[in-house]
Amino acid sequence: MKLHRKPIPVKEAVSKVMERMKKNSHERVNLENSHNRYLGEDITASHPIPPFDKSPYDGFALHSTDTIGLGRGQAEEFRVIEQIGAGHRASRPLKKGEAVRIMTGAEIPEGADCVAMFEICQAYEKNGQSYMSLKRELKPGQNVIHQGSETKKGTVLVQSGTKINPGIKALLATFGYDQVKVQRKPKVGIFATGTELLDVDESLEPGKIRNSNAYMITAQVERAGAEAVYLGKLKDDFSTCFEAVSKAAAEMDILITTGGVSVGDFDLMPDIYKELGAEVLFNKIAMRPGSVTTVAEVEGKLLFGLSGNPSACYVGFELFTFPIIQGFLANPFPFRRRTKAYLNKDFPKANPFMRFVRGKVTMRDGKIFASPAGIDKSAVVTSLAETDAFIVLPGGTKGFKLGDMVEVILIEDSGKQEAFH
Amino acid sequence: MKLHRKPIPVKEAVSKVMERMKKNSHERVNLENSHNRYLGEDITASHPIPPFDKSPYDGFALHSTDTIGLGRGQAEEFRVIEQIGAGHRASRPLKKGEAVRIMTGAEIPEGADCVAMFEICQAYEKNGQSYMSLKRELKPGQNVIHQGSETKKGTVLVQSGTKINPGIKALLATFGYDQVKVQRKPKVGIFATGTELLDVDESLEPGKIRNSNAYMITAQVERAGAEAVYLGKLKDDFSTCFEAVSKAAAEMDILITTGGVSVGDFDLMPDIYKELGAEVLFNKIAMRPGSVTTVAEVEGKLLFGLSGNPSACYVGFELFTFPIIQGFLANPFPFRRRTKAYLNKDFPKANPFMRFVRGKVTMRDGKIFASPAGIDKSAVVTSLAETDAFIVLPGGTKGFKLGDMVEVILIEDSGKQEAFH
Structure with a gap:
């Protein structure tokens, strides 16, 4: 079965996936384990902040009426009845002419309505009793x-669906x-397909390569906030593949396969989708790399057929799988940050289709620059290691020149900074 | 003991900490568990890439000498002796006039030196034998x-000390x-000090607040790539604090305390450093917030005395503790990305000392903008939740205006993007 494939625009493909968004269920975790999880409810202020009138300084709490007319040589003596640190309360209300020595953050005692900072007070002892004199x-x-x-x-402080960072944990x-x-976390199952794939601990054999996509995708899934479940490698054998995919689709929230979506003689995924009775949302996208990226749905589960080519696999995940994972996590902003940047290097290739160039973002003088990562042949294998952005070049364009403004999608901030200056 | 404290510049404080950098030891983890860890060795190409001559397309592998003179109506017939997919090898070398049907990624068979793509070939059967005809x-x-x-x-592909991302995992x-x-991972112990602190599951009591700094710092430690060990709360009692700090300093690689470093009557940390015989690197910095941030060293261990004020605590960690953790992780770029940005809002306050304003970075038209997070009083508690950068305003400056260029330190990318367009 070799279908004629009609390429659809990237934007349309993303929309088709996002239309299938499902609400995920919730769970409760201990606060200690909540870092990087996504809130399942709004955070509401359960009490006012601060919860009581408090002192912003170390000083003496007293009543302002006791200070009326002070100044120009006129001083007043206060009896210091006790001292309170943060977490302690005064033992009794203040009377006229009394003060309490108070530390930053401590509660203003009853009978006081202001604080005189240490710097403007003079403290002394008389007959074993503390006093303080004030001239203001x-x-x-x-x-x-x-x-x-x-x-x-x-007050609602943080919205449901927000990723928990250190500041939110404090709240x-x-x-x-x-x-x-x-x-x-949605459970994302991962299969790597292809008879050419060796396990990582196997020695190289003629004609074979080690399975690297599965490890890469696992890390991309975790970076996206989901749970990655690596299900193993599949050889190019129809019935094995069909059984495995069918079982995993039922058990996982999302299923990713890498490889086998092209039109080669050993590309089994199209036939597997057919046998499963899956609805193919698209199997050709007007983009490079990853034009054969296929997304199908079977019994409410999305199957992502990513390319076997590492770069195409990486791009396909970030464009189509990442946002639907954010959807599961109820993130109100499911897409990665997009912005414009100045191209930092010529990109002479023409772009018959929309191209996602693996790139690196730098910042200088308030401006954003993007360079293709691994544009040289020798850097092909390392380009993904350096990638922290995609440079988006629209289809139907000729090459781009240094200084041209291009669109970028920020993938991760791996910025390098020399030293504090 | 209330020392006279001489404030030192931020840059000098950072240097004093970084001079005490220690090399950490290594461990081995399974590839599956390596995401976000820091490489302990260079990644070297253990074989060439690709490991064999391979086909970039689906097509027919053949020898170019068999095609000499083809074109302008002149076609040549090739006997297709077998087909090979990725991961398989041809069973024997090709002879003159023979071709092998080959899939993307498969090894070029012996006796072939080029590939004709399917699109330019005509394949057919004759007497049960496959043939292909070529006109080019x-x-x-x-x-x-x-x-x-x-x-x-x-070839060395990635340097030791680099954080492992999905692309590096693929490599x-x-x-x-x-x-x-x-x-x-360095073990970072965390104590929260202060009698005013309640546990998170305790009800509010008059004059008390819940311990939030410990949870915040734990997340900051994890975000920095280290192991956070929360050691509990300490009341403002000298001997309890001394025992606890002394024991933890011996067991941890780095020890953080929050609170108790100011000059209030209940600020015990200065006396504890003295009793420990710790060398105080500094106890006053010409900055806001966090001027009382103190760093001391005892028996080769760094003690970070961060402020009890949440914002000052957060800033103190990112400026002083974050880079030394990166040092432990052998990150060759221990500092967070710094860049210039356009101020997106007036900041009218004067800055007698260098100020680190919690801020939010946005990007527009290739330019970087920074706004103070929670400049309004009502947003004080949420400002840290929204912070993804510090705006650095030099000491001795008046206020800044919208559009002024300022320096920013990027803390995390929490960029929000509406939709794909």
């Missing part, structure tokens, strides 16, 4: 951070989320 | 990817690294 007027509320002044109780802790509702 | 001359080596043409055996697999030598 203070206003009500001066040097007090009021309860709820930063955040009111009930979760602040508001007592010791268990965090997160999106369950 | 082919050159020696045409449509053949030669052994070693991409990479010669022995490791290609060259048979089923066990990968990686840098051992």
